[in-house]
Amino acid sequence: KAGVTQTPRYLIKTRGQQVTLSCSPISGHRSVSWYQQTPGQGLQFLFEYFSETQRNKGNFPGRFSGRQFSNSRSEMNVSTLELGDSALYLCASSYTAAAKNIQYFGAGTRLSVL
Amino acid sequence: GQQVMQIPQYQHVQEGEDFTTYCNSSTTLSNIQWYKQRPGGHPVFLIQLVKSGEVKKQKRLTFQFGEAKKNSSLHITATQTTDVGTYFCAGRTDRGSTLGRLYFGRGTQLTVWP
Numbered sequence: 001k002a003g004v005t006q007t008p009r010y011l012i013k014t015r016g017q018q019v020t021l022s023c024s025p026i027s028g029h030r031s032v033s034w035y036q037q038t039p040g041q042g043l044q045f046l047f048e049y050f051s052e053t054q055r056n057k058g059n060f061p062g063r064f065s066g067r068q069f070s071n072s073r074s075e076m077n078v079s080t081l082e083l084g085d086s087a088l089y090l091c092a093s094s095y096t097a098a099a100k101n102i103q104y105f106g107a108g109t110r111l112s113v114l
Numbered sequence: 115g116q117q118v119m120q121i122p123q124y125q126h127v128q129e130g131e132d133f134t135t136y137c138n139s140s141t142t143l144s145n146i147q148w149y150k151q152r153p154g155g156h157p158v159f160l161i162q163l164v165k166s167g168e169v170k171k172q173k174r175l176t177f178q179f180g181e182a183k184k185n186s187s188l189h190i191t192a193t194q195t196t197d198v199g200t201y202f203c204a205g206r207t208d209r210g211s212t213l214g215r216l217y218f219g220r221g222t223q224l225t226v227w228p
């Protein structure tokens with residue numbers, strides 16, 4: 001079974017631009033979560049989608065948005081990029097959104113904002 | 115708000131020494147998961163604990179879940195260079211509007227000197 005696929009793997013953008021990241025979950029998984037990882041800050045939760053509905057949202061500004069499609073693939077968008085948005089963005093999928101599911105992470109998209 | 119605290123942030127040990135990382139939550143958790151992220155890699159699931167006072171072992175790794183389900187620990191006996199990486203705990207709540215959300219600790223970065 002293929003793992004979680006994130007594209008692109010690397011991105012370089014400039015301040016003020018917007019970016020869209022993509023995540024294809026493991027086949028059969030319906031829940032997708034997004035995290036931002038920066039040195040010293042650990043994994044910061046962005047949002048979680050299940051069956052095309054946002055179930056939970058972290059404490060990020062409205063510039064960060066996401067969506068999930070009927071095939072469970074998910075995208076996240078960051079508008080008006082700031083230097084501080086430079087980070088590794090990780091997507092994780094799980095079978096359901098139930099309390100005991102295991103998260104399977106993708107390799108991440110490394111975003112650099114210049 | 116809900117958060118999971120993890121200490122220490124960094125740990126440097128000589129190969130063969132033991133290592134322990136601790137997680138504490140301000141609220142009761144329905145379960146706790148542990149992940150390992152190798153340098154340059156993505157978090158990979160290690161284990162899940164569900165029951166109060168539960169102890170699980172994986173070779174040299176021992177995982178514990180506190181009686182009150184608010185704390186957990188990971189202990190590695192006789193570390194090896196292959197243990198290098200960042201260890202994250204992740205707790206899931208089972209109440210309120212954040213039902214099912216996973217709260218990650220900041221991680222403990224383990225360095226093992228040969």
